[in-house]
Amino acid sequence: MDEREEKYRIARKRAKAKIDFLRHLVTYLIVIAFLAVVNNITYNGYQWWLWPALGWGIGIVSHFLSVYTFKGSLFEERMIERELEAMDDREIRD
Secondary structure, eight states: OOHHHHHHHHHHHHHHHHHHHHHHHHHHHHHHHHHHHHHHHHOSSOOTTHHHHHHHHHHHHHHHIIIIIITTOHHHHHHHHHHHHHHHHHHHHO
């Protein structure tokens, strides 16, 4: 596999992860809005919909961090570069 194909594969994987996150976020917003409406139509007192919003919201935040912060981050890029350099050095010595 040449370098261009490898870059395309990585870019495609990152784009898919971002699209998956956006789908997750939109689903969260729709479901939580629905729960809030149901809660306020049926009972205008205790706001129980906040509990699933909080629990699922934690999942949304962790998904965001995994897609936009940790995966494909500059730190990961630097570590990959170091590993590639180390592999090249080993090949030269062998």
